[in-house]
Amino acid sequence: MDFDYSDDQKFLKDEARKFLAARCAPSVVRGVLDDPAKSYDAGLWTAVAEQGWLGAAIPEDYNGLGLGRVELCAIAEELGRAVAPIPFASTVYVLAEAVMAYGTAAQKAAILPRIAVGELIGCLAVSEGPGAVTPSSLSAKVEGGKLSGVKIPVTDGDAADIAIVLAAESGRPGLFLVDLRAGGVKVETLESLDPTRGVARLTFDGATADRLEESGRGFELLQAILDRAAVLLAFEQLGGADRCLEMAREYALGRYAFGRVIAGYQAMKHKMADMYVKNEVARSNAYYGAWALDVDAPELPTAAAAARIAASDAFWFASKESVQVHGGMGFTWDVDCHLYYRRSRQLALVAGSPKLWKERLVSELEKKNAA
Amino acid sequence: MDFNDSPEEIAYRETARAWLVEAAAAHRAEHGEPKPTTPEHMAAGKAWQARKAAAGYACITWPAGVGGGGGTPIQSVIFGQEEAKAGVAYGYFTIGLGMCVPTVMAFANDETKQRFVSPAVKGEEIWCQLFSEPAGGSDVAALRTRAVQDGPDPDGDWVINGQKVWTTGAHYCDYGIVLVRTDPDVPKHKGLTMFWIDMRDAAVACRPIHQMSGGREFNEVYFTDLRVKDSQRLGAVGDGWKVALVTLMNERLAVGGSSGPDYRQVMELARGLSGPSGPALKDNAFREKLADWYVNSQGLKYTRFRTMTALSRGQTPGPESSIGKIIAANQMQEMANTAVEAQGEYGILTDPSLAPMEAAFQASLMWAPGLRIAGGTDEILKNIIAERVLGLPGDVRVDKDVAFKDMPTGR
Structure with missing residues (x-):
């Protein structure tokens, strides 16, 4: 039976705690809380990237550290403890994990190395209004590789470079990778219960959408x-x-x-x-x-x-x-x-x-x- | 992170399993499967304990010199798991070997240890623990049973008078350890002394307690001029509280889904019952509760795995196992009540031939209040977590410096 962090993982966790105690004091969190123009702390983001945490579970071939998911869990626990005001979850738990699990070779090569070095922020765009999205209520559409529709709210949508978007293509729900810097996207920052994390409305009007895995299994x-x-x-x-x-x-x-x-x-x-x-x-x-x-x-x-x-x-x-x-x-x-x-x-x-x-x-x- | 045994643990488990397969078969051939609470069941339990002791599987962590297995805590856990799978566990020895005999080993003279430890390990003699009293449950140190030394001789006999309550197995036990008041003129914790006693003495009378559940599993025990030798004293006169803490430190609460129906049975029941809007299992309120019960059950299971991990690494387990009984007892009560309510008017029936699952939920509903009290009430367990785990201050003790005889008492 070995149902706990290993000594190495505990060491990593202790180091993460010390690092965050120094770099993510409550004053840093409050810097984002009290400044409506700030959706995350860019200094902390860079520092976390330098620690290698963004690529902790990304394979070494893609500039990551190639550690296991348990190591990533240890880091997550410390980030939660420090209420870190950075788009770590959207970028690492969602975008990196999704691309590693379901991306094509080209998508992996384009996205993972840039996440690992802190050049790319991700987000997940699913919600379209109050309540849960269902196959019958889903209104975002992809036609001829172009996305249109409104996603609200999108956590870290105001800081993100790439979104994973749930949309229907010929009536079949799918997930699509969308470059938010490439045009056809309007980003509006929104107020939320937790101002230490960014939230936005994303309005797509003919944005280029790259399918993640086969369509229909969205x-x-x-x-x-x-x-x-x-x-x-x-x-x-x-x-x-x-x-x-x-x-x-x-x-x-x-x-x-x-x-x-x-x-x-x-x-x-x-x-x-x-x-x-x-x-x-x-x-x-x-x-x-x-x-x-x-x-x-x-x-x-x-x-x-x-x-x-x-x-x-x-x-x-x-x-x-x-x-x-x-x-x-x-x-x-x-x-x-x-x-x-x-x-x-x-x-x-x-x-x-x-x-x-x-x-x-x-x-x-x-x-x-x-x- | 994994659930695998280490190579040494694999070897131990395989050896234990092989022994259990053979031993359990031989045991069953000899004793069959007698009904619990019958004399045959007790005889089978004793025979099984003797068989384990002969093979080094009784009291695995105790030295071989006293009849134990000379093994490690993780080996003890592994054997317990395999024994449960083999379906031949008997509960008669848990309190004696888990709490009483370790106290004897820690405080008795050599002669007493020689006489009692090995027979207890072999299941020849069973021990019970006599602490709780009608006037001292959570506050055990407020107990009133008196021991008075007969005459001025410091080695003279003691005479015990008073009453104990909730003594598990008092009617079938051979010996017991009893905490008594030897000095009422000092504050309550300071005037206590521990003795071991012969439960077969004519001055000891057991009377079963009629529980709210209808059963009679526990006893009241009365002492009327019970005469014990000074050599039966465990620890110094007035040190009884210190001795009792050693006993309680050895307390192992075998809880966690082991008794009564779990979430699977509730789910099974709900599948076949109709509610106001279709099958009870499709009712959203019910489904949310089911999810919570599953999460708690899994939480306890994996908390035990964390404890095992510490033992496997040769470390002292953390305090996390202290959450077990609070969750298990409360959840048992909630699940039973939900299951009974789901049966509608029919839920009131307790006849096993009529009520679903042989009335297991009705039985569980009536047993759960006792589980929330036995072995530390919910409230005392929360105090223990708060004080020992979280390091919060103890309560204000208004009786701390008051002589026992001057303490205010109610009924």
Whole structure:
């Protein structure tokens, strides 16, 4: 049994934590939060690229480090802990993973090396309005290699160079790679619950669309890409949830009320014990997801769903109850609790809400139990 | 990250499995499969324990000198997994070998150890733990059972009077360790002493407790002028709390989906039931709950794997296993109730010949409240996580410096 980070992976994780403590202090996150013109921190992005993290799981042939997915999970956990304000998930968990899994040789050669060195930012353009997109509601279209339609919201769409877009070609849903710098695209920045991450409306009017894998499998392909991203996002959520518990604990140990430290009140202790329980359930499910992702196991769909559900629940609970433990201070702009509260919503919504994942999980279990 | 055994673990597992196949077959040929709680079942349990001890598979982590296997914690876990697969596990020895005998080994004199450890390992004698009292459950140190030394001789006999409660297996156990009050004039933790006792003594009376579930698996134990020798003392007079902490440190909570139906059975049930809008399994509210239960069950399973990983690496496991019982007990209650509600008016029936899955959900519903209390209530377990794992301060103890006899008491 070897169901934990290895010593090397722990070392990498420790180094990542130190690096982010130095380069991604709350002041860096707040620099993006407080500046409407900034959708991410460019300095941190460059520094992360120099660390090789963008290409951690990209093969060496494409300028990456050629490490495994578990290493990428370790980095994700630390990025989540630091609420890093960079388009890492969109670029690495979605674009790089999708191109590695489904791209043609030409697409890999054009995209992966540029991601690895930090020259290319990605995004995933699926949503077209409130609620989930379905095959019957999908309105973005590709005709003769040209894309038209509106995608809203697109996380990191205002910073991205390339988008993976869900659109129908001759009535058959497919995923398409679209160069956002090549014309036929209008980008409008939007306000969101989490201003430390960029969000945009992308309006396509005859933009050149390059098919990712065969057309017609769009929704299946999207789900497979989201399965991979879900595991990595779960590690970001876990890192954030851990940090919320630490912040709550530190505050409660230093705050006095009614003549004693508030951390000694059972109502506080039980609240924090509840956070701990949820975080450990999330960690164990995330580890299983990491294993399934790393070896590309057939269990990935259920493992990814379980990891995402547990991590979304843990981060939501820890972030809201951390505000509560902080009391009035927690409700101020100046205390960092809201950075996590905001990020917990961003991460829970970005790749399909927990409700969708629960439905997906149960459908998978039905298939498994029927077989 | 993987789930594979190391080469040494593979070898150990294969040897254990091969032994289990043969031993289980021989055991079944001799004892059949008797019904639980019958004398035949107890006899089979003892015979199986003896067979394991002879092969070095009983108390695997204990030294061979006392009858153990001289092995490692991970070997013990591996054997436990294989034994469960072989379908020949008996629960009679868990508390005695898990908690009581380790306390005897840590605090008894050599003569006592010589006499008792090896027979316990071989299953010849069974031990129980007598801590809880009607007036001391979560607050065990508030217990009232008195031991008074008979006469001024410091080596003189002690006389015990009082009552214990929730003692698992008291009616079939041969010996027990009992925590008693020897000095009521000092604060509660300081006036306790531990003894081992003969459960067959005429001064010990067991009475089964009629539980809310209808069953009678636990006991009240009464002591009326029970006379014990000073040599039966475990640890110094007044050091009982320290000794009890060693016992509790050895407490191994065998929980986590092991008892009662799990999410698979609930899913199976829901597949065949109709709700207001089609099959219950197609109901969205039900599906969301099912997803949560699956995630929690998997969470506990992989948390156990993390603990095993630490053992496999020769490290001390982290505190993560402390989440187990809180989740398992609460989930059992929620699942059982959802399953019973899904049956509609019919859900009220408890006759196994009528209720789905032989009324497993109804039984589980009535058992779950006990599981949330036994071995540490939800509330105490959360205190433990808060204090020992998160390092938060202990509660204000208003009785800390008060002599036991002056402590306020309720009923």
